[in-house]
Amino acid sequence: MTTVSEHAPNPAAGDPSRPIGFGRIQRKEDPRFVRGRGNYVDDIVLPGMLHGAILRAPVAHARLLSIDASEALAHPKVVAVITGKDLEALNLAWAPTLSADVQAVLVTDKVRFQGQEVAFVVAEDRYAARDALELINVDYEFLPPVIDARKALDDGAPVIRDDLPGRTDNHIFDWEAGDAAETDAIFASADVVVAQELVYPRVHPAPMETCGAVADYDTVDGRLTLYETTQAPHAHRTLYAMVAGIPEHKIRVVSPDIGGGFGNKVGIYPGYILAVVGSIVTGKPVKWVEDRSENLMSTSFARDYIMQGEIAATKEGRILALRTNVLADHGAFNATAQPTKNPAGFFHIFTGSYDLAAAHCKVTGVYTNKAPGGVAYACSFRVTEAVYLVERMVDILARKLEMDPAELRLKNFIKPEQFPYANKTGWVYDSGNYEPAMRLSMEMAGYDELRREQKEKRERGELMGIGISFFTETVGAGPRKHFDIVGLGMADGAELRIHPTGKAVVRISVQSQGQGHETTFAQIVAEELGIPPEDIDVVHGDTDQTPFGLGTYGSRSTPVSGGAVAMVSRKVRDKARFIAAAMLETRAEDLEWEKGRWFVKGDPSAGKTISEIALGAHGTLTLPDGVDGNLDAEVTYDPPNLTFPFGAYICVVDIDPGTGHVKVRRFIAVDDCGTRINPMIIEGQVHGGLTDGVGMALMEMISFDEDGNCLSGSFMDYLIPTAMEVPDWETGFTVTPSPHHPIGAKGIGESATVGSPPAVVNAIVDALAPYGVTHMDMPCTPARVWEAMQGRTRPPV
Numbered sequence: 001m002t003t004v005s006e007h008a009p010n011p012a013a014g015d016p017s018r019p020i021g022f023g024r025i026q027r028k029e030d031p032r033f034v035r036g037r038g039n040y041v042d043d044i045v046l047p048g049m050l051h052g053a054i055l056r057a058p059v060a061h062a063r064l065l066s067i068d069a070s071e072a073l074a075h076p077k078v079v080a081v082i083t084g085k086d087l088e089a090l091n092l093a094w095a096p097t098l099s100a101d102v103q104a105v106l107v108t109d110k111v112r113f114q115g116q117e118v119a120f121v122v123a124e125d126r127y128a129a130r131d132a133l134e135l136i137n138v139d140y141e142f143l144p145p146v147i148d149a150r151k152a153l154d155d156g157a158p159v160i161r162d163d164l165p166g167r168t169d170n171h172i173f174d175w176e177a178g179d180a181a182e183t184d185a186i187f188a189s190a191d192v193v194v195a196q197e198l199v200y201p202r203v204h205p206a207p208m209e210t211c212g213a214v215a216d217y218d219t220v221d222g223r224l225t226l227y228e229t230t231q232a233p234h235a236h237r238t239l240y241a242m243v244a245g246i247p248e249h250k251i252r253v254v255s256p257d258i259g260g261g262f263g264n265k266v267g268i269y270p271g272y273i274l275a276v277v278g279s280i281v282t283g284k285p286v287k288w289v290e291d292r293s294e295n296l297m298s299t300s301f302a303r304d305y306i307m308q309g310e311i312a313a314t315k316e317g318r319i320l321a322l323r324t325n326v327l328a329d330h331g332a333f334n335a336t337a338q339p340t341k342n343p344a345g346f347f348h349i350f351t352g353s354y355d356l357a358a359a360h361c362k363v364t365g366v367y368t369n370k371a372p373g374g375v376a377y378a379c380s381f382r383v384t385e386a387v388y389l390v391e392r393m394v395d396i397l398a399r400k401l402e403m404d405p406a407e408l409r410l411k412n413f414i415k416p417e418q419f420p421y422a423n424k425t426g427w428v429y430d431s432g433n434y435e436p437a438m439r440l441s442m443e444m445a446g447y448d449e450l451r452r453e454q455k456e457k458r459e460r461g462e463l464m465g466i467g468i469s470f471f472t473e474t475v476g477a478g479p480r481k482h483f484d485i486v487g488l489g490m491a492d493g494a495e496l497r498i499h500p501t502g503k504a505v506v507r508i509s510v511q512s513q514g515q516g517h518e519t520t521f522a523q524i525v526a527e528e529l530g531i532p533p534e535d536i537d538v539v540h541g542d543t544d545q546t547p548f549g550l551g552t553y554g555s556r557s558t559p560v561s562g563g564a565v566a567m568v569s570r571k572v573r574d575k576a577r578f579i580a581a582a583m584l585e586t587r588a589e590d591l592e593w594e595k596g597r598w599f600v601k602g603d604p605s606a607g608k609t610i611s612e613i614a615l616g617a618h619g620t621l622t623l624p625d626g627v628d629g630n631l632d633a634e635v636t637y638d639p640p641n642l643t644f645p646f647g648a649y650i651c652v653v654d655i656d657p658g659t660g661h662v663k664v665r666r667f668i669a670v671d672d673c674g675t676r677i678n679p680m681i682i683e684g685q686v687h688g689g690l691t692d693g694v695g696m697a698l699m700e701m702i703s704f705d706e707d708g709n710c711l712s713g714s715f716m717d718y719l720i721p722t723a724m725e726v727p728d729w730e731t732g733f734t735v736t737p738s739p740h741h742p743i744g745a746k747g748i749g750e751s752a753t754v755g756s757p758p759a760v761v762n763a764i765v766d767a768l769a770p771y772g773v774t775h776m777d778m779p780c781t782p783a784r785v786w787e788a789m790q791g792r793t794r795p796p797v
């Protein structure tokens with residue numbers, strides 16, 4: 001049993017590698033999932049419920065001339081058809097985005113991307129609603145679209161956002177970070193400079209469950225109950241109150257089980273608002289659930305960054321500076337989920353894990369006739385793009401210097417004694433110890449042996465590649481003074497009640513989409529109070545039942561809400577001390593804590609367990625002044641900094657020279673997320689993220705033709721990886737606790753998605769080195785790989 005010292009930042013401090021709260025326990029949520037008892041938005045059925053369907057624009061850019069819904073309204077099962085005009089009358093035709101822009105809920109003036117919402121039909125069943133869409137007649141005047149971000153700022157390019165007063169071009173923002181002059185000076189005198197354009201294509205989170213809502217507006221007392229697929233129920237409620245003018249105390253947002261979010265369910269989509277309007281108009285509950293094509297074509301995409309990278313170094317391989325110019329395609333509305341004041345999110349952590357003398361980045365955002373979004377798909381707000389940039393550039397430099405890429409990284413890491421480390425663009429990394437993670441991954445991979453094998457194979461003309469990526473993430477936004485969503489500061493609440501019999505319920509503001517919060521948050525309480533996890537219920541996903549907080553994305557639940565849960569448990573523990581003292585007829589100062597109980601210093605036999613204390617609190621005992629008769633507490637936790645998890649990944653690929661097919665043979669992932677709660681859940685998070693990363697590197701891309709038709713509107717065209725395409729993951733870990741987090745934990749949910757794509761691409765480029773290939777853009781499909789080899793001769797060996 002570990003003794004928890006009151007003020008120790010990390011209860012696992014004695015042995016930091018020990019997982020906390022009973023470690024590898026089975027997930028509490030799984031029995032209901034494996035028995036088919038999950039309850040998703042589409043499972044919700046309310047009496048008299050109607051069904052909504054959205055008519056979507058067939059083209060990317062067109063003026064709306066007229067809508068005739070009379071035929072649809074004549075359909076016997078159609079109850080209402082809502083158009084942009086109707087919404088204008090309610091002042092709801094446009095909604096604010098999370099990035100200080102507005103987005104059309106339904107088109108009033110102009111269609112701006114293919115798949116945009118044009119009208120909403122409410123009918124007695126889903127089939128009738130869909131059928132009636134075909135009865136709506138819309139007249140359009142087609143306009144030339146802007147599809148290529150590189151042409152968005154050309155003179156004479158069609159102006160997409162002519163709804164914004166004074167707009168004469170498609171420019172959204174220019175933003176920069178770091179010191180340009182200092183960086184340029186270093187580049188000017190550096191021994192070696194390499195440059196490369198890197199395209200991070202438009203990809204999609206594509207969660208298993210698409211987005212949907214059931215809105216139930218009670219016309220008698222003006223109450224709105226909204227079941228939604230949302231990763232941030234409280235933030236949504238406040239936004240609905242602000243935008244729709246429904247008093248906040250009359251709105252209840254319920255987020256039941258969610259079949260994956262991955263950033264796709266952070267924003268507010270037109271469909272949610274339309275379900276609400278549909279319910280207000282008809283006086284009945286209205287369900288709207290999108291299909292797969294609607295999800296892929298119209299909801300938030302991710303990435304879509306064209307990056308010009310440059311890196312400067314000495315000829316001995318000391319990396320000096322990094323600079324980049326980025327063109328960011330934000331689609332038709334600037335709706336990126338951005339909790340920061342920076343329009344490019346956390347992109348300026350592109351200095352990665354290296355100790356640089358200078359760095360500078362510049363990002364230009366543009367509008368195009370494509371779906372809006374730019375969500376952090378398994379990515380803490382553009383950290384994925386940042387990691388890809390630096391990890392590709394370091395590899396390109398290694399090739400130029402003819403140095404081993406592992407050696408080059410080891411030579412340039414920020415050293416353990418440099419933490420907390422302030423990078424050149426204004427981040428303070430809380431902690432890190434990079435070399436042991438790198439060395440562990442090399443040892444697990446058998447790195448030297450792999451290089452030997454590669455050499456032999458090259459001599460035989462076989463294509464084998466080894467790719468490395470070492471990443472540092474910024475996860476866990478707040479603190480609230482630095483991060484907010486439309487003015488709501490990024491802190492999170494937690495409420496803990498210990499029932500008289502010692503069982504507990506903890507209510508949290510974040511929202512699980514599959515991460516296992518019902519298990520891990522119980523484990524945090526268990527660690528702090530010694531109550532077994534099975535005796536602790538975790539309540540989330542209902543704004544009526546939980547304290548305010550900003551929700552789950554950017555791997556912030558453990559860093560922020562996890563901190564809140566640890567702090568609220570400590571508050572209960574402190575209170576328990578006074579009650580125990582009263583019960584034991586002694587002074588609180590004379591008591592000592594060991595996991596699960598307070599006892600008299602020097603007399604361990606005299607003590608009270610948490611459950612005895614809970615009963616005492618609710619009993620008849622006279623309590624000291626100022627101590628309430630319960631064992632409950634609440635806190636709002638505002639983290640002092642972000643957490644900075646990191647990892648070392650090694651990917652081994654074999655390429656078929658005849659077809660260009662890439663086989664990921666091995667993948668070694670060493671992650672450091674600080675103090676670990678549940679190793680099984682962590683491994684699951686890493687496995688999922690690696691699969692995502694391999695998918696992006698090899699096959700995922702939302703593409704468009706010249707007219708702006710989305711070519712990736714189904715899983716036939718938008719490929720996602722399956723068990724067939726991925727190897728047995730080999731995972732390892734090191735533990736570097738966060739010095740400021742109450743239990744020392746850092747986020748893990750997105751690490752693998754962030755860190756793995758550069759490892760895969762680095763491996764592919766490494767395999768193709770004999771052909772003189774130095775870069776390839778994702779997705780590295782067989783066609784692209786094959787093409788890269790054509791017309792290039794392998795040098796004789």
Ligand code: PCD
Nearest residue numbers: 261262263376378514520553554557558677678747748749
């Ligand atoms: N150290 C540590 C950390 C962590 N953990 C665990 O693990 C998990 C995770 O966590 P985190 O990191 O904190 O995170 P979160 O916040 O919770 O979550 C979020 C994430 O998560 C991930 N993962 C996942 N999974 C699943 N199943 N599903 C999903 O959907 C998802 N998503 C994804 C994403 S994308 Mo964004 O949204 O894009 O921003 S963000 C994200 C949880 O349970 C926890 O508790 C542990 O144990 N330990």
Ligand SMILES: [Cu+]
Nearest residue numbers: 379381382383
């Ligand atoms: Cu991102």
